[in-house]
Amino acid sequence: MPLLSVRDLQVDFTTRNGRITAVNGIGFDVEPGQITAIIGESGSGKSVACYSLLGLLPTPPASIERGSAVFDGRDLLQMSERELREIRGRDIAMIFQDPMTCLNPYMTVGNQLVEPLIYHRKVTRAQARERALELLAEVGLRDPQATIDQYPHQFSGGMRQRVMIAMALINEPRLLIADEPTTALDVTIQAQILELIAELQRKRNIGVIFISHDLSVVADIADEIVVMEKGHVVERGDRQAIFQAAEHPYTQKLLAAIPAGSKPPADAAREDLIQVRNLCTWFSQGRGAEPLRAVDDVSFTVQRGEVLGLVGESGSGKSTIGRSLLRLVPVTSGEVLFDGTDVTGLAGAGLKQMRRRMQMIFQDPYASLNPRMSVYDTLAEPLLLHGIATRKTVEQGVLQLMDDVGLARAFVRKYPHEFSGGQRQRIAIGRALATRPEFVVADEPVSALDVTIQAQILELMLELGREYGLTMLFVSHDLAVVRHIADRILVLYKGRVVEQGTGDALFNAPKEDYTRQLLQAIPGRGLL
Amino acid sequence: MWRFIAGRLLQAIPVILAVITVTFFLVRVAPGGPFDSEKAVIPEVKAALEAQYRLDLPLGQQYFAYLQDLARGELGPSFKYPGRSVNELIAAGLPATAELGAYALLVAVVLGGLAGVVASLKPNSAQDYIPMSVAMIGICMPTFLLGPLLVLLFGIHLEWLPVAGWGDIPGDKILPSLTLGAAYAAYIARLSRAGMLEVMSQDYIRTARAKGLPEWQVVTRHALRGGLIPVVAFLGPAFAGLLAGSFVVETIFQIPGLGRFYVQAAFNRDYTMILGTTVFLSTLIVLFNLLSDILAAWLNPRLRAQYGEA
Structure with missing residues (x-):
């Protein structure tokens, strides 16, 4: 039954x-x-x-x-x-999607954990705590004794989800x-x-x-x-x-x-558009503390017209590399040559000029679009700011962008909340392409999207990349996605490059343990 | 945490200094002086008085002399109440004002918080509209109108409560506290409603419901803390407003408090009294803002961690 x-x-x-x-x-x-x-x-x-x-x-x-x-x-x-x-x-117990928002930020995890037990089983607080400690150990939390009285923000996403699971299972x-x-x-x-x-x-x-x-x-x-x-x-x-x-x-x-297969290899060698030499981006962690070495002595090149994939888990420094290239975070040392110019030393007009040639697409299309600006305003702003269009030609430019990213022209006066996640990411891509950049950093552009939408957006990015002659740095935690879109892949671990190569080379003959681990993690790999 | 508190106290010094400086020079710029009156005063007498209170010195010297006194905690002699120092006058007026302020704050937090929470539990229903409409009236109605209305209703018409006084007849503290606290209660009601509505839509409230907790426990254990943080942050500014507003209430109800001294001092050009009260009140306001920040941090572990590091 x-x-x-x-x-x-x-x-x-x-x-x-x-x-x-x-x-x-x-x-x-x-x-x-x-x-x-x-x-x-x-x-x-x-x-x-x-x-x-x-x-x-x-x-x-x-x-x-x-x-x-x-x-x-x-x-x-x-x-x-x-x-x-x-x-x-x-x-019947539940686990929810986002472990960041599903735990009460104002209560220690221990207090949240014992709640269902105390409420449903009428056990004492001490007994409940004992049981909570056992369960935390069972779901794989290091040192439950020390962490049970911490608050959710002190845990990583994965650890919070383990806490959620323990909470769901506490009443068996x-x-x-x-x-x-x-x-x-x-x-x-x-x-x-x-x-x-x-x-x-x-x-x-x-x-x-x-x-x-x-x-x-x-x-x-x-x-x-x-x-x-x-x-x-x-x-x-x-x-x-x-x-x-x-x-x-x-x-x-x-x-x-489901992303599968890799991109066909690129044709003949092309000139380098970007050369990164010994890039270090460190963040201060307060007086006296060791700085956080988010990016630690990384060197690589990106050829013109190439899609370079950056893969690694949270905290590997992959997003920081993208931001460093665009000067969105201060670089500690090293060189980033863009078309022969060192970007790290630029300021003022030179920097603005460079920014027009380099753009970014962010992960969360909900957060990165201004909710009070219509699509028209969002797309017109960079066109006007960089003098690409005049007041007279801007409407034409905006409509052209809408066509390029596959949004109906009729939507042009709508606001971000009226669109689905995939459509919003299309707007964000349109915004990035408005300045006709040569280089785009795409930071986890599809990881907030459903798989079916993800496939569409990846397809769109490949297509636009060809059409606009884009060079792209594609940042993701998902090796299968990166393999699908990138010509070459860099694998990052703790701020350093551990392995690089074409998608097929990494998949068929990974050299490093960490790369093997990433491959192991791809869901449903047995079926593909 | 101690570092954070010490830092904030250090920051308060330039603020208070700026308040002193601006007030000091503003009252001097205002036309009229402490010894001008309709009756002609013999020039020699006036000169002697001015010499006694150092008013004959150049303005700059007066300013630095005042700062020196202040550093010793001396607020100087009052010009209008001969023989009494500003310190004594503040000490005399403070108890009534502090008590009135405390009761008013209590009224504001308890009534306002309760109304806001109740309203937030069933948004867009009668349970929401009725308290929120009353709150809107509370915000719109000035104290000098609300006070006499309450007196008229409860004091004269119903004869339930005394119409004036402070601590003379039992129950005479109720109407002043209500009058002073009403507008803040209304404001807090709106703040706590908004805060609670925001929190009640959070994912962790759904988690709490999925645990099978009854709704009242979901509200009290999981929602209240986060929902009331905006209210706590408002307490500092609210206290400042209460002090400033207490003058009107003290006048309506004949309460011998600080507010009345303060306003009379301004009419009288009682320089030291104006300055002394200003310095005293601004220090209190800075302290209360700090206190409400500390309280907000205590309620929010994330903020606590930040201050702990700072």
Whole structure:
């Protein structure tokens, strides 16, 4: 008998523009001791479906129209708030996407951890703390005794997610709902967390619902896969069936979006556009403390028209290199020659001139666009600032950019919040290309996006790179993504270059342990 | 943390010095002097008086002499109350004003905080609109209107509370505290509502709900702390406003407080009294701003870590 059996679930939202059916008559089962993955892009209704089971959706605007969700012989959807609360956190626990925002910043992790235990099991504080320490050790936190009384901001993203997992498991639930638990993490950390979830699940023999936008993430762990599109379940099957014999076109699209393969090798050698020699960027950590050597004696060149990939985990210095090249952070020592000119010494008009030729695309298109400027204003600003267009020609220039990045001209007066994540990243790319730069630093431009959107944006960047004759530094934590777009790849670890080569060379014959580790971390590598 | 406090105290010195300097010269520039009055004073007497209070010295010398006295904690003799020093006068007026300010702050925090939190729990419902409308009225209504209205209603019409005085009849402290605190209660209500609404939409509130905690525990354990940080940060400036506003309330209710001395001193051109009260109040305001910053840091572990390093 399944642990959870959802049938014919429909969830509507009342919005200003009328009623929207977010989840439209879906059904799935979760067996005890098995992982059921629900896969779909943002807006497909996968999270809404799971939140509605636990009464975690605000009603209104949401309303559960029909359906049943039988857990342990009782229908969750018919329970009172009080009965549901008894089950939440005790029998069914949740892990959320962003470990940075899901822990209370004002409480120590220990106090947050023991809360569900004390509330549901009526144990003493001391007993709860004892149990919390055991669990923290089990989820792999170093030195729980010392860290249990720290605040969330003192932990890294991966460690916070481990705390979240410990918190979810503290009452030994029978069902765990994990909502994109690794999406906000680096690939290497993601691999560790996936392994941890799978291991804890086997050991406890619990049922898991794993929600993700990325099929490759669940490739190694899911027993059953449910694919959702626009509120409907379009395909269901075991892992084998989905990965080897997907029938629905949407599932096939999701599979195709998984970055695979590498870019064909570039033609003949070209001249160097950028030469970086012994670049060091150190950050002061306060008086007397050793400076943080974010970038430590790094040298490389970028050829004209080339896409150079920079790969490494958080803290490897990959973003700092990009920022140093553009002089967005002060360089400690070393040279950055751009077309023969040392950028590190530039100031005033010379720097402004150089900035026009070098641009940046940021990771988070939500944060990097000014919410109070329309697309038109965002794109017109660099055109006017650098004298590329005059008042008369600026409209034409803006519309041209809209065409280039694949946005409908009709959207030109809209504001960033009216766009989806992928569309916003298109705006950000348009903004970067407005000055007709020769060199672009793309800092994790696709890691905040769904896989399907990610594939589209990568395609767009490759296309525009050719069209504009761009030289690009592509920064990412994800080796599979970089391999897809870059001609050559530098692997960074703790501020130093540990290995470099073409994508194929790194994939087929990695020389360094660290590169091997990164390769190991790529989700679903066995299937590709 | 101690470094942070010491740093802030050091920063306060130039601020207070600037306040002294500006006030010192401004009161001298204002027309009229302490010994001008409708009755003609014999020139010799006036000269003698001015010599006694060092008013015959060049302005620069007077300024430095004042600073020297100040360094010893001496605020100088009052011009209008012969034989009494400004220190004594402040000490006489302070207890009533401090008590009034404290009660008003209490009214503001308790009433305002409560109203804001209650309103935030059901946004855009009657539970939200009613307290927020009252708060809007509270912000709009000046003290000199609210005070007499309250007196009219509770003092004269209903005869529940005394209409004036301070510490003479039981209950005579209620109306002044309400009058002074009302506008701040209204402001705090709006601040705490906004703060709570922001916090209640955070992901970690969803986490708390997913743990199965009942809603009141979600609010008290998880939301309140973060939601009230803006209120705590406002307490420093609010205290400054309360001191400044206490004059009106002290006048309406016949309270022998500092505010009345202060304003009378300005009318009388009582230079030392004006200066002394200004120095005293600005020091208090700086201290209270520091206090509210420390409190905000104590509530926010992230900020605490920052100050700990600084």
